[in-house]
Amino acid sequence: MKKKNLIILLLMPFVISLLGIVAVNVSFHKVDNDIAAIEWEYNEKEAFGTKGRMKLQANAIVDNDYQVSEGNELVWEVKNADGATEPHAKIEQINGEYYLVPISAGEVIVTCRNQKGNVSKTMRVTIFDSSVSGGAIVINPAIRSSNDNIDVYYRKDEESNQNVLENNVYYGEYDLKDGHKVLASFNFNITTQPAELKTSLFVKAKSDNIDFDLTTGKVTVKKEGDAYFTIGCGNDLAADKTEYFKIVNDGINVYSFEDLMYCTNKSTNGEIVVLRKSFESSDTFTSSVAKKYNNVALFGTNTKKDDAYGLTDQVYRFETTYNHEYIDKWNEFVKTKTTYKPLSTEVITGLHVQKDFYGNGYTINFHNLTYPYGVQKITDEGSNQVFDVATLTDKNLFRGPLSFYTLGDPANMPLITAFGQDNSGMYVDGNNIVINDVNIKNCDDVKIFSNLDYVGTVMDIHGDNVTVKNSRLANGKNVIRSFSSMNLTLDNCAFSRSRNFLFVTGSNEYEKIDETATKEFVLEDGTNTNASAKDFLKQVEGNEVNGDSILNNYVMGEFTDKEKMETSLLSIQSALNDTTGIANNFKGETTINNCYFYQSGIASIALESLFNGPFLYSKVPSGIENMLGMLSMDDTPVIPYIAENISGVSYPVKVKISGNTSFYDYKNRSGLDLQGLISENISALANSFEQVGSTGTDVPKITIDNIFPMKNDLFEVNQEKDWLYNGSYINIPVAYYGGGANLSKVEFVNYRDMAHLGDAGNPVEINLLKNYLDLETGKNDGLLKMMKNLMLKTVTVVTGFEPFKFICMNGKDGYLYGKTFTTSEMRNNALLQGE
């Protein structure tokens, strides 16, 4: 007996702790996956005679073996690279195989793409006339090109006077050798068809800023500028071939991870990066496909996940540029209470870019850095499908965004956390920087958006006059973020797959309320009173009527006239929204031209303002603090600290949308997932009350859609206005996010799709406050229901009462539904840039 008792006693911690485990959320929203890339054996340039036909072969690469959606079958197409009107070649499909069938001598661009057109690969094929014993000279870089350039241009061929399509290929002026910059040199493989012609080759011409050795194919840079070399063939057995490229002044060719770090994270002022290889995840780097080529490097110093791929000492860390008043105050508090852990104000980035960045169509995949290292295989209860759910391990460096505000102990199941700045793959830090023709993703493609919760922002911009062009950015919690950056230009870019928003913008600057200024407040009975915010919104005890008592009545459901209560609450919000000197004082400005927004979790563009509820100002309503203050364990409060006066009114930003900018962002009700907006345990806690409190089945389960009840309203409004495609698909190009005053503006300038915007681009308002006012008080339905409702309303007094606004597409006719951006369209846009 006694031994059994002891055993039971010793087993008790194991058993009880298991009972406290929260079961995982098992409802997943699937993403329609596309192929990740295309693999083929061809070089950037190939040659083929007019006799016969050339079999075309390529394979689709699919991340994590996910089943891809419709429209991802590979198709081939060809077009003339020169200005000739008659085609030099055509594509024929015979027995399911594709062939390039030459027609006449000339240059053609052969493209393999998925049917949707958002993934492609191109090569340039010289068709030579083989009937007259002719041949061709083929020049390829020794390190394979990406075959995926977006940055193209028309070169005026002086001989034929035609526009010839060329890739903008960049080389840096320097290479790195033993940690020092030396004038760059790089090699080309020069081949001929037939091979015998090679002995007849000679250097016909070259630009002054390079040396070229035909024997080795080596180019040595002398100085920056446009460069070329021309190779001729004796007896004119083959047409001359010229290689054109640009030498970037002070640019450094980046071939390895060490080079990349030298130019970015390890550099005080930054260096101009010219990518000459892709930087990939460990899985891709070690794959058989990557091993076949020489243009893939590893993002990291080793392939060991347990060592965080050697990235711990390589990443760049900086103090958040966003509001961190809460963190500072929490850390002050922690100094006196050592049982709690301080919070860091540090943000991590994979690449700290301070100068121009030339991508040459190569890819940077931050998967090794950003993606959680743990995986769980979870069965979705609805579909019974098994999903890989990414989970953090203690080795992960990226662990989610910083906290803007937390109610509770940040390290121990806080009730609610509103997010501040997130980690990023690339942090563009400085003025007058150009990011060009780079393919960036924070991680491999995911099957469910919740796997993007910890991967951070793909590109975070902090500087003026920054331009991002001809680039593709994908797979982030948010894809691109710009706060307090003036004159940001996003030109001809594609932004794809985000947990929340594809582009989020706002300002770091904000103004705190003038506490002493007299404001007008409306009391619950409809009468007005004038008082300072400091006086009116202070915590009071007893029967004194002020903001605190009004807000207490609101959260406790102690009111009968909803309209009067709403007026009263809005007057409080209005006092907090002190916009003097803020309205029209834009602290950020972005021009979005010819950009593509594809698959967001919520909306394509978000204009964010600070949460600015009365609770953040002066901890009113005091009922919340009183109620939560009761929660304690052995003199240790569960809500140990409630910060006050940490917020304010954000300065507005302006966004101009122009050109062919397109929103391929339809989603149905389940696809609009707000869970990534905030981190909350209210739902887990409130729902678990049901399990322990036997409250019966009449208490509805709390989900994020109760906490932020905007989904239903959004769909309702779109339904009323008849904007939904097929009655169920919504498309939200712009969301004004944040419960405080949001004075940001969106302008549509020469915008192609104006006619397809709902209400001509004017936002619709979603008044969340109405939902909360309609919430049953629960006073007569037991303590737990009342607690649930109180917790829900706590969210509003934190965020503020301002309505959220959304610009929606009128998608009734299904405009852009089921479509995607195409790389060929992006190349066409790039041609327009030169005009």
Add this chain to the structure above:
Amino acid sequence: MFASESNIKKRVVSILFSVFIFIAFVFVETFVFITIIQKIKNHQNAPSTFMSIFLSIVSAIMVLLAIMQARKLFFNKKDIEQLTIHPVKSNQIILSKIIMLFFSQYVLGFSFTFPLFVAYGVIFHKFASFFYLALFYPMLSFIFEVGLALLLVYPFHLCIDFLKKHLVIQFIVSVVIILGFCIIYGAALNIFMNLVAKNQIDQILNVTSIDKLIAIKKWLIPMNFLADLFILGQPLKFVFYLLVALGVFTLGLSVCLVSYNYFRNVNIQKRVKTNKVHKFRFSKPTTALIKKETILLFKNSNYIFSFTGLLIMQPFLMYLVISSMNTIFTTGLFAYYLSFMPSFLPMIDLLLIILFSLIISQGANRFLESENKNVRLMKTIPVRFKRQLYVKTFIPFMFSVVSLLISVLVLCISKVVSFKYFAFDLIISMIVLFMYTYVSLYEELKTKKDHQRNYLLSSLYGYVLPLIYIIVMIVLSYFRVSIYVLYGIGLSFFILVGLPFIITFPRKVDELFLKMEVVN
């Protein structure tokens, strides 16, 4: 020949109580199993892997129980002495014992495993055949479990015998075993707390760790084969299992047969005991009694494992368990649940301190039972009964208090328990311990010859009253009653309930001791 009516009643009550306890244990086991499975059911491979490992752990426990039971059945000297005078063949004896073993193991195994199969089957919507086949699981697992038990029972018996004869080695081995156990327990608990209580369950249920568990499962031969047969429906695994299990069973049976015959024929021969000549040393009766009781605690194998060794480890074990419980209750959802009762944690800590000290002191509360026939001597020696009894109870009580004091100090120094509560925790625990000790003595004095001791009163004082007190105090805590008031109530309560006993017991003790029946 026949038991009296009152004896039958007591036996029925005792059996019913045992059955109730057993059912409660199985209920708790099943409840925990269901809770865990419900929470991990959506993790691919996790439920089946967990079930396999759970069944393997049950099998390991069954093997241990089978070894204990087999030792009693096969290597019981009295049993062998009785059987040698009857014309029963060894084979028949062994067969009958194995049948006996089978029935007891099947009932036990069935009770442990069938509810798990039912729970698993219901959660994963298994067909009726799954439940039907589960009836045969304990039957099949018996082959391996008992085979292994038979293989190990004789070496186990030899080890126990060896240790019984070498008291110093026994003490050292016991302490080392307990220490080793504590270290392993501490390490396991630490890992578990980090992973589970600190919201890092993801690290247990991710693909890598489940793969590791599956890898561990692969080594749990042959029970993994049997589990795969029943859970995953892989018939081929049954063949593997049978091959291994029958092999082990045959080997075990052979070894057991040989060792049983050897033990019966050779080892059971009565040897002439050479009487050791002891030197007499004169000392005062009280001193002699104290010395005797102390020696008994440190030399008796029963005491070493169940009392002395645990007493040494008590501060360590108490720290591990109480700090873990504090971590559990102050993290995650528990923190919110229990925050409505601010004094929950100190009250639970107090309960655990009481339980630890009682359970460990329970190892030495057979004051008279451990004397066996020597009680006769106690009655005849010219030393006052009270003195003898007080010394008998005081020595283990004193050791328990010292260990308790050190344990509570360790808890306070390591900040697991606040120093504000040190005195309260210590005093209340000591009062309960004191009461428990004297009630235990009272129970023993009341026990009649050839009757089982009735533990009702000591259980009431030792477990039920503290439990009721803590529950009531937690409820009062919900109404924000000060912790110091709660402690004050505790002090008064335990003193008050103990007071009548303290007053009456000294008066009754002489009479009870005299009435106590002894064996000549």
